[in-house]
Amino acid sequence: MAAIDASHPPKKQRTEGLKVIGTHNGTFHCDEALAVYMLRLTKAYRDADVKRTRDPTILDTCDIVVDVGAVYDESKQRFDHHQRGFGEVFGHGFTTKLSSAGLIYKHFGREIISNKLQLTPDDPKVESLWLKLYKEFIEALDGIDNGITQYPNDIQPKYRSRTDLSSRVSWLNPAWNEPFDSQTIDAQFSKASQLAGEEFLGRLNYYSRSWLPAHDLVLDGLSRRVSVDPSGRIILFNLFIPWKEHLFELEVELAVPAHAQPLYTIYPDEGSGNWRVQAVPVSSESFESRKALPEPWRGIRDEELSRVSGIEGCIFVHASGFTGGNKTKDGALEMAKRALKM
Structure with a gap:
C-alpha cells in the first residue's frame, strides 16, 4: 500500500467512481451491519463500496463513516456513538441512546422510506412509517448494542432468547477456533448486512402495505x-x-x-x-x-x-x-x- 502524504489531505477512495462507506474491521455487530445496508438504500450511497478498518488515515478517505472514529457530526458524515459524552436519542418521545443503526436511520430513514415506497418526502405516510419502524424495529437494536437493559427493575426473565436479529448477526462472526482473516470476516459481514437489511425491508413492506392501511379502517369503525x-x-x-x-x-x-x-x-x-x-x-x-x-x-x-x-x-x-x-x-x-x- 502506498504511503500517505500527511502534508496533504487524503483523497477520497474510489472504486469505479463509487463512494466509500467506512466502518470498523474485526468482530461486527447488528447496528453497523444494518447501517451500511440502509446507506446503500439512499441516493448518495447507493451501491457504495465498504472499507472495514480502524485506521483513522484510511477512514478519513471514506465519504461516510459509521460505528467507528469517535465522532458524531452530520456535516462531516461521521456517525459514531462510542465516544465519551455521546447521548443522542431519536426524539419524538424515545429516550434510548442511539447506535450507528439509529443514527443512520434518524438522518436517512425518511429518505429511505420515501425512495422505497415512491412517495414524496413530505407525505404524512413517510413520517408515520419512520416513527413506527423506529419503535418496532430499530430501537431494540440501539438498546442491545448500547447495553441498555430491557428490564430497568432487574426483573429476571424466565428464559433466555437468542433468536433476535442482533443475536443472529452475532452468530455470523467466526468462532474463536475458526479462521479470522480479513477476507473471511469481511465476507461474513456482507452476509450479516444482507440479513439485517432484508429484515428491515420486510418490516417496511409490512407496515406500509398492511399496518398503515388499517389505520383508516379503524378510524372509520371508531367514527x-x-x-x-x-x-x-x-x-x-x-x-x-x-x-x-x-x-x-x-x-x-x-x-x-x-x-x-x-x-x-x-x-x-x-x-x-x-x-x-x-x-x-x-x-x-x-x-x-x-x-x-x-x-x-x-x-x-x-x-x-x-x-x-x-x-x-x-x-x-x-x-x-x-x-x-x-x-x-x-x-x-x-x-x-x-x-x-x-
Whole structure:
C-alpha cells in the first residue's frame, strides 16, 4: 500500500467512481451491519463500496463513516456513538441512546422510506412509517448494542432468547477456533448486512402495505360506532384487521373520554366464515380487558353456550372472557350488546 502524504489531505477512495462507506474491521455487530445496508438504500450511497478498518488515515478517505472514529457530526458524515459524552436519542418521545443503526436511520430513514415506497418526502405516510419502524424495529437494536437493559427493575426473565436479529448477526462472526482473516470476516459481514437489511425491508413492506392501511379502517369503525350500538361502546369491522394499536392511538388523538371508549370489537374470523367478539384490552399489550365477556359464559361452548346466553349460534367464550365466537355477525353483535348490560 502506498504511503500517505500527511502534508496533504487524503483523497477520497474510489472504486469505479463509487463512494466509500467506512466502518470498523474485526468482530461486527447488528447496528453497523444494518447501517451500511440502509446507506446503500439512499441516493448518495447507493451501491457504495465498504472499507472495514480502524485506521483513522484510511477512514478519513471514506465519504461516510459509521460505528467507528469517535465522532458524531452530520456535516462531516461521521456517525459514531462510542465516544465519551455521546447521548443522542431519536426524539419524538424515545429516550434510548442511539447506535450507528439509529443514527443512520434518524438522518436517512425518511429518505429511505420515501425512495422505497415512491412517495414524496413530505407525505404524512413517510413520517408515520419512520416513527413506527423506529419503535418496532430499530430501537431494540440501539438498546442491545448500547447495553441498555430491557428490564430497568432487574426483573429476571424466565428464559433466555437468542433468536433476535442482533443475536443472529452475532452468530455470523467466526468462532474463536475458526479462521479470522480479513477476507473471511469481511465476507461474513456482507452476509450479516444482507440479513439485517432484508429484515428491515420486510418490516417496511409490512407496515406500509398492511399496518398503515388499517389505520383508516379503524378510524372509520371508531367514527361509525354509534350506528352499530347507541352506546358507542362496540366497533364493527367487516374484515379482520390489526386494530388494537391504531385504536389506542386514535383515542388519544381524538380525545375520546373514558366513558365513551369502545369495550368490544366485532369482526369476521379469518378463513372460518364465523365471527368474533373481542373485549378491548386496557392497553395494546395487556391481557386485561376493559370489560371481559360475562363470567357465566366463560369456558362454555356451542349449544350449551347458546342456551346459557340465550343467543343463537354461539361457538365459544374463552375462559378469561377476552374473546368469543358466533356463527353469524348478528350473533356476535348480540353477544357484545348483552355483555354491555351484564
